[in-house]
Amino acid sequence: MTTTDRRTTTHVLRTRAELREALAGVARPLGLVPTMGWLHAGHRSLMQRARAADATTIATIFVNPRQFNEAADYQRYPRNEARDLAICEEEGVDIVFAPGVEEVYPPGFDTVVSVGEVARPLEGAARPGHFDGVATVVAILFDLIGADHAYFGQKDAQQVMVIRQMARDLAIPTEVIACPTVREPDGLALSSRNVHLSPAERAAAPVLRRALLAARGGWEAGERSGDALRDAMWEVLTSEPLATPAYVSVADGRTLRELDRIADGEPALLSLAVRFGATRLIDNEPIG
Numbered sequence: 535m536t537t538t539d540r541r542t543t544t545h546v547l548r549t550r551a552e553l554r555e556a557l558a559g560v561a562r563p564l565g566l567v568p569t570m571g572w573l574h575a576g577h578r579s580l581m582q583r584a585r586a587a588d589a590t591t592i593a594t595i596f597v598n599p600r601q602f603n604e605a606a607d608y609q610r611y612p613r614n615e616a617r618d619l620a621i622c623e624e625e626g627v628d629i630v631f632a633p634g635v636e637e638v639y640p641p642g643f644d645t646v647v648s649v650g651e652v653a654r655p656l657e658g659a660a661r662p663g664h665f666d667g668v669a670t671v672v673a674i675l676f677d678l679i680g681a682d683h684a685y686f687g688q689k690d691a692q693q694v695m696v697i698r699q700m701a702r703d704l705a706i707p708t709e710v711i712a713c714p715t716v717r718e719p720d721g722l723a724l725s726s727r728n729v730h731l732s733p734a735e736r737a738a739a740p741v742l743r744r745a746l747l748a749a750r751g752g753w754e755a756g757e758r759s760g761d762a763l764r765d766a767m768w769e770v771l772t773s774e775p776l777a778t779p780a781y782v783s784v785a786d787g788r789t790l791r792e793l794d795r796i797a798d799g800e801p802a803l804l805s806l807a808v809r810f811g812a813t814r815l816i817d818n819e820p821i822g
């Protein structure tokens with residue numbers, strides 16, 4: 535399918551062969567924005583970064599079954615390709631690669647890319663197999679596309695670290711670029727999963743941001759104890775009856791090991807995961 539508007543023509547490709555052919559002659563640098571669709575302003579911001587820096591922009595839309603540790607979560611992940619393609623076109627994306635599952639994982643596919651230490655805690659512990667699925671699909675996409683730059687959201691901070699580690703270890707020359715988290719005016723990080731929140735849950739969901747800012751405020755006031763900052767987040771989260779916290783973390787910004795104390799001048803990551811009914815949300819705040 536090819537559609538046109540004033541700014542660009544977005545080419546939608548379904549197969550590895552089409553992709554190879556389309557990429558053969560494109561202008562460089564080439565910027566890649568991997569997504570699972572149900573695009574929102576967070577995805578748009580990544581596309582805009584790519585458009586600003588790269589001569590050609592490619593987005594991928596693929597709901598990757600291997601990164602869902604619960605089949606029901608995969609089934610109910612929101613999808614609307616026509617709307618997503620219209621957004622890509624509005625953002626001036628040159629190429630969309632939107633393959634089927636068998637195009638990414640052909641029959642007989644039997645490899646897992648498994649990253650070590652940074653993939654283990656937090657989301658890795660809460661969602662067994664999740665980062666294996668992420669690293670595997672991103673390795674395939676990086677290899678197929680050979681982009682100069684790939685743009686990811688800081689909202690998924692651990693994911694960025696896992697992908698950086700994977701690309702470095704596998705000698706994939708694509709540069710991984712982290713982009714700021716885009717938020718609703720009330721502080722809730724945009725996420726495709728927000729669509730599942732009931733009105734009451736949606737009204738309660740900014741508690742994630744409030745908890746992170748409480749801990750950041752503590753740190754800015756001189757608090758360096760990991761436990762004190764974790765307690766500060768926990769207290770805010772548990773004040774919200776609709777929120778069921780899964781974890782709060784004050785971790786080393788490079789290794790994601792939990793910290794007893796935050797050392798001055800060292801990067802740290804405040805992060806948390808919270809359930810609202812069946813919907814699980816994450817957010818984070820880098821400090822230091």
Ligand code: AMP
Pocket residue numbers: 568569570571575576577579580685686687688689690713714715716717723724725726
């Ligand atoms: P997803 O479609 O959820 O897999 O996300 C695709 C990319 O968009 C990932 O790199 C995410 O980190 C990024 N992303 C998702 N939400 C946001 C947000 N609110 N702000 C910035 N980037 C985001």
